[in-house]
Amino acid sequence: MKIATWNINGIKARLNNLVVWLEQNQPDIVCLQEIKSCDEQFPYSSIETLGYHVETHGQKSFNGVALLSRVTPDEINRRLPGDISDEQARFIEGVYSIEKAVIRVASLYLPNGNPIVSDKYPYKLSWIRRLRDFAADRLCLEEPFILAGDYNIIPTKIDAKNPTEWMEDALFFLSARKAFQELINLGFTDAIRAVNPEAQYTFWSYQAGAWSKNNGIRIDHLLLSPEASDRLIQAFVQKKMRGWEKASDHVPVWIELDI
């Protein structure tokens, strides 16, 4: 089965591209981020018509995540545990039965955290720690489990065309990278890094000709539990999508699993 994660930067602006992409690529499960829509305004029927079940956790104007799937989920969980006062829509998890297997997939949109001197950066750090605590609990289930989404973390300097430009940015700041590494160290496999040691960018800014200069960063990740990583067949970044008309600034990232 094929699973993709994609920050679409607005479902209203990206619906046509999303529909064409679904028709052409036929993913089994899709993790979307930045739908920028409340649930009531989400265009469910345009996607359900293509044979997908749709679950959203949205809010007005900003953030928002969704899960699209060929099969109906057995269970859906919204919100990352650990802070009941957190109103930002950044997390949704689904459990799916695929023949005899059960697979658990989360779509997450980790806070950007800029500027570092604002309260946005401690919010980012606390969100990563909440994610780590949540993930530690999930790993005890010993299931194929995929944590997919826009992490807003550049893990290492090879994940940026110009790493020195990012030194004081919340995407590359050392304490954020360390917190991300603590999550990985629970036992996750970074799917793209595992199959390809070369640079594989997933985001190119709309500004300053970043795409034409390939001035990209890798911030969209699929982290696999040991039970998922045992079944990993391939992982890849769909770079050409950045060249489409009305492209998102992020491109889809894919894994194929032997399930």
Added chain:
DNA sequence: ATGGCCGGCGCAGCCGGA
């Protein structure tokens, strides 16, 4: 020419993003 954007909201121009 050494700078250059985009989406949402809502109908001007600001906020947020990365």
